[in-house]
Amino acid sequence: MTTQKKVLKVLTFLVLLIFLTSFVLNFAHTTVPAAWFPKQMVLELSQNLRKLIKPPPCTCTHCISQRKVSAWFDKRFNQTVQPLLTAHNAVLEEDTYQWWLRLQREKKPSNLSDTIRELFSVVPGNVDPVLEKKSGSCRRCAVVGNSGNLRESSYGPEIDSHDFVLRMNRAPTVGFEADVGSKTTHHLVYPESFRELGEDVSMILVPFKTIDLQWVVSATTTGTISHTYVPVPKKIKVKQDKILIYHPAFIKYVFDNWLQGHGRYPSTGILSVIFSLHVCDEVDLYGFGADSKGNWHHYWENNPSAGAFRKTGVHDGDFESNVTATLAAINKIRIFTGR
Template identity: 30%
Template sequence: MNNTGDSFDDSIFEASCSCKSCVMGFMDDDWFIYRYDPSIPPLLNRKNWLQPSMFRVNYTKVVDQMFSLFPDKEHYSDAGPDRCRTCAVVGNSANLLGSHYGSLIDFHDVVISTYTRVKSSIKADENKVMVLHPAFIKYVYEKWLLKHGRYPSTGFITIIFALHICDKVKLFAFSV
């Protein structure tokens, strides 16, 4: 039990990586420990699907239909001491224009960009579509934003998502 009253299984914090510095390196920081909970599933899949609601819905049919459209696998759950997954999270600040950071950003294992023009129909590679778990968005709002504001921005959710799936995270084009 830590000093915030929350209890965690200490073994979830022991996973290290082979990077020079890892996200888990912040586990000696009380501020970070209070907010970071690796047991929260960031992505929705058949194993961690929401509980059936009180509405009269054929639960199995909904789950089958949902995961016939999107991949049903656990993404990014392969943490370990031999892995060093790096993420670049790219915001939409104009500060990035002309910066020549393109090759540095592309060097990362995962590049997440928070901006796309909204179209009436979005064409995407269905094998690459991932659905954020609603519990993850709630966790970001409650633990990271401490319930301030109406909802977390997509940029902020993306940063916390990157902390959960990567060992090392770098931010580009975010302004304060």
């Protein structure tokens, strides 16, 4: 009770102070000479009071969602766009739906409404509460790509120190812990890139077509879907309450706002980065880009053709790299380039 009284007194004092400041500012503007009451001093006092009442978006040194740091960022970042598909935001606008259907050109896509209804009868239809930002916190996230520049980087302990660790596609950790860490909180996949995950890891399905959503239902129940355009796992061991769905509208938002139409659709890597901007306060990137010799390959294999996707036109790897480099230049993310 005593604490509540103290808080009430402080709030009352702040309100009175703001009122008096505003009064003095108006009075100084109309009657008092600048020598008696410098207007700049009153303005600064007023701004400081506003900061006291409206706390910063987070307690990190650089908060991602902080506005008016970069016009380039403010033009692209739309905090109202929801990254995850839920039972409450599952209706797609017609232009979004038609764009999404063209991504991988399904010949006879199933009815999306029926598919989503079936999907949320199996997996949770509400947003993962862990992903919801809390004011007054500093959520540090590591987004770990699959680049060979992670080899001999010794980033493992540093990666594991983050609150969230996001990985993608087939990335393994066993045997590579010293360089890539062992902790994973969220793993982004699509059916064709799925790998079995740890028991406490949340799977974020990135759906590029309607059958991807149907596959989630099938892979956690009947196991009837074994093939999309290539063979896919018939069954997965991921707990149903650990399955989240990347919103198709968010894919389009990344494509429109951040990639400005470059490539045919975004890569899982850039989808992971922009996703993290919306759920994290501070983001560190590891395992993105070529190694020190300019080679594009995965850290777990020697594959000379691993960078071939850069020439197909499906993803514009160079433009995506420019986006992350710009984000780093304005202190919205940090990029660790490895070896």
